[in-house]
Amino acid sequence: MEGIIMNFAIRQERQGDTLTMFLTGEFNKLAMDAFDKEFLLAAEGVKELLLDFSGVTYLSSAGLRSLLQAAKIMESQGGSFTVLYPQEVVMDVFEMTHFDRFIHIVREGEEQAPINSAYYPLRPIQRWLTDTHFRRAKSTMMNTGALVRLEPAVDLERLAAAVNGLLESYDIFRCRLVFRPDTGEFCQRFDGKVEKVYVESLSEEGLEERKQELKQPYDLIDRPLYRVNIIKTPESKYIYMDFYHAIMDGAAIALLFWRELEKRYTHGNEAVAAKRQPASYAEYVRAEADLPKDELVKGRAYWENMLAGFDKDKHLPPMDGGNVDEGPEHEMETPIEGIEKGFFKGKDFGENTFFMAAAMLAIAKAAGRREAIISWVHNGRVTSAERRLMGLMLDQFPLRWDFEGDMIVEQFLPQLEARINEGIQYRKGMDKIYEEGLEAGCACFILQKGTLGRRGSVKLGDTQAVIEEMPANEISAAENTLDIELNAHDDGTYSLVLDYDPHCYSRKAMEAFTEQVEKMAVALQDGGRKLAELL
Template sequence: MSLEITTKLTGTLLQVKLTGRLDAIEAPALEQELTAIPAGSQNIELDVSELSYIASAGLRSLLMAKRTADKQNVELVIKDPQQAIKEVFDITGFNKFLKIIYSEQEAEPLAAPQGFYPLRPVQRWLVDTHFHKANSTMMNVGALGKLDDSVDMERLAEAVNGVLNAHDVFRCRLVFHPDTGEICQRFDGSVKKIVVETLSEEAFAQRKLELEKPFQLIDRPLYRIYLMVTPSGKFIYEDFYHAIMDGTAICLLFWREMDMRYQGKKIRRQAGSYADYVLEEHRELQTGAEEGHDYWRQQLAGFDTQKHLPPMDRQDDGKWHESQVICEIQNIRHDFFRERGTNEHSFMLGAAMLAMAKVTGEKEVIMSWVHHARNSAKELRLMGLMLNQLPIRSTLREDMTAAQFLQSVEAKVQQGLSYARSLDAVYNEDLEGECASFILQKNTDAKAAFVLDGKPITIQDMPANKRSAAENVLDIALTALDDGSYTLTLTYDASRYSETMMQRYATAFDEMLLAMQAEDRCLAEILS
């Protein structure tokens, strides 16, 4: 393939992209292009991500371009060289006088005082909760998976290390600030290289026991990854501390990027720095958000466990005890949302709230909606913890139709999202208290079918969460499955509720899903 040169001048930035081979025949054309620098240019960005070969003549053309740029006080950078091109630069010493950058390193990090970054509001909530139960595994978010026998373990190790080194969240360390004593975070920790281990069955059994231990939080890595080969097969264990990674980051970003790297596919330009995101959010919070703080205080004012949670049918002995009920949803499939164009998240949240009204007999519902909080294209690819819990308050009028109620829920969701940056008041003042939470999960269930290079990964074990992340009274999780169906998981405090009460709520939830499909039905009829 011959060399293709495309240029774009944006303000003072000249972007030049090379595609193909830079050999002796093509080098003069590039030299001519790069020595004719447009007037007013201050920076030249030479994108070589799709350059597959460079000859000595091509190196000479880069050298001449660098000299020309220096004479005109223009900065020339080489962007995203493939491994083969990078090796040529390293061997020839060109890496010593050419500035080489990679997409994930493009933006200069925002300055944080002495390298210390504040905890995000949701991080502080999780970390504070953990320190009350420091010997628990409640924040372990991981899984042990058995790999197909054909998996190349060394290639997998290279893929895993590539992901770890590409994202600054894996360099995150929780530390005490030397001046204030507050827990904060740094992003300058080392990333230990992952290697393949060969273990006996006895050593493998011992390793699995070690994986049940909680994370040591202060100035330690906040993830652990093992690649293991035993007489019974090949295994991968990945475990992340929840205050740095959420389900979307783990299942949709980490595993997907690991698979792409394993297959040798080109990785999309990285989204940027999680540290920068933390600092940007902190600066926004410091600019003043009293309107948002007042909004959340109003949403949660008067929360009452006797009104806004299912009736307690067990004697609360003050000793929280987790239990679960898992049910298959019968009355709706994902096809419904494709055919109607209805907002799936709002519809499911609305059904959860109506089910709460059904079992409580109340006409007011307060429930927290767990939102993935990735609102922009950049954030959709940002590795790290992005979850928010948005308290939603709704007063149910009996003359409301199902369609009107859904519209009101969607309006509340949008209003809540507009004040999401002010949720620090909710976490810092513990406004949510014992509020029930609802989450709709898509492809983030760790027991779902993971694949590597098209071959299934069988999830064999998950960390035993000895204590819930927040010891919530009731967590309502709806999981969308690949076959278009849904599974409802209720995680609840068994010192307050019996399984019978949870089954009652699950039945009401399924009934509401069916009832809301008739848009003109009144809430008085639905809740009767």
């Protein structure tokens, strides 16, 4: 079919549920009226609409309005809408108006990527993290940045090409948080534009200024949720990576992102891309949202029981009122003496269980109780598909233990490990815990290993890249009352990092708690010790 008006023409081709409309000429007010009529007649039952814009020589504001309406109609009937191959003069209009945020555009020479233009719900953990951020919206509590120093031999242009290839390959970097216009629902899309990363040359003073800029909070709505900067100074080379926590977690950043970046840098984008199709975070979100609700009931009950009776006054170290006069720092790191990695060889429990047990016992002793309730962070990757999924996957599980009775250490640690593994089976039932904020106030434990820790280094080709700075954000405050981070270093040693609310705890109180954790870690190496003796 063809339609012609003045210097504007429309031609259609339909194959199955895909309709391609070829537009030629100036897309102005008169053309808009013609397009709207022809589109409405042709679009019924169409699942994919392709607008070939290669022949369009001018695009007016009326034409933009017409495109937006057509895109919304396609969305309402569950279809996709794509503008193909606009000329440079028309692409300039799209970019000037930021219209590429609202419709999917494929330029000449680009491959037509899979379209994820629909609205997707936030996963419960994503909603919980963003709602937590809204409590201190101007803070950078959800920035997960690191400045990595590179060796002089690193080819920065080659690194930039690897970064750009990686960012283009995963839909999580197209994620945009938005409010759905028809319902007002806070949700996400996966059709944002991926901006290219270029090498920047800065003075040493300029680097310091840039580091301050990079620490700023994210603009959340319909904006990119990551920052990657490759920087060359007269003295050094750096890559600065920062991701909004609601789209990426530590495992995704330090393991998946960096490992693939290293492969792309070493072997080239084409070699890596040919091996495996990247998994889609958008598809995972959709599949999780479609889980039958009756499958979640048992898990919800399990977690509610785990948290039953939680009370800050009973299940946290006693608060001494804090001391905000000590300054903005609310974080301290202390080496843990008296234990090394070799202790865990051949044991039927791991480092995570062991140090979590030490933290729980330290809390129970400090609170003068025979019970502990904490939260702990799991990377959320259980299946093989999840282990290669780029995006936010972590979960924060509640865990409780009753220390009454005559149990000894060698009985306790395997049983605690079994309870931890039992809980992971019910991970999809955590939605209500997140939605209702039932873990609020719990002390939170996380084990960080190697490159996930604060003194890590990572391989980049034949060189080593060193994490130089994981900046504590001065304008943030600890949202949890107490975060307990156990760092397992590559040299076999351990350190304890406490991130605490300075309105609740003083540094002196945290030093005393650290001492208790260390004592418990030493005591737990004696399998015959009774737990009651430790409390």
